[in-house]
Ligand SMILES: [Fe+2]
């Protein structure tokens with residue numbers, strides 16, 4: 001029942017501006033100072049500085065081990081997002097140009113997160129990440145083959161984007177200074193993508209409603225499982241699972257409000273995560 005409790009407790013708008021609200025002035029000052037010394041210390045902060053700030057030790061083996069999987073998930077997620085937007089463009093050819101722009105942004109994100117791993121001297125565990133995304137990947141591919149644009153948009157532009165936004169929100173306050181700067185830039189773009197999905201589904205809600213509800217029932221439980229699966233590694237990075245879940249549901253709920261669902265309909269759709 002914890003899921004539904006956090007859902008209602010955290011219900012409400014979560015705007016991009018709020019990302020910076022979490023960062024206290026002292027953190028920003030230290031981050032700026034450590035960025036200047038990033039050449040001497042690739043993570044941008046020494047173990048002593050990190051501990052003093054209550055941040056993880058970015059150079060520890062346990063951090064790097066967890067980061068190799070989390071970072072791989074992020075890289076794979078950005079790659080999937082790129083491929084998915086290109087694919088969606090084949091289903092709505094009149095939108096292909098716009099969707100190609102979104103896809104390009106995803107590749108830029110991917111390159112940014114690849115640089116984050118290099119900066120920490122970490123090799124991303126890509127086979128793990130491919131496996132992690134497989135169920136959602138397969139559902140997307142099936143929907144694509146059937147020409148189900150509504151399902152494709154729900155998976156990519158609502159669920160994956162909301163998942164990414166929540167992960168980046170929770171990561172930013174505990175990230176190393178180099179990764180923090182990159183992630184802050186990325187999260188703004190992800191809102192643009194979420195917005196794209198919202199607007200398309202809103203404009204087509206009359207015909208999309210039934211497919212949307214069914215696609216949600218099939219795919220929201222997968223996202224819940226992904227959030228659960230990542231919890232152990234996320235905890236090593238000081239990212240709290242309940243915060244991740246709450247933030248995800250916040251973004252997801254906001255998106256569905258924008259699409260035109262009532263609170264009761266959204267609660268019912270969110271319940272799919274509990275029973276799936
Ligand atoms: Fe992205």
Ligand SMILES: [Fe+2]
Pocket residue numbers: 081106161189190193
């Ligand atoms: Fe995106």
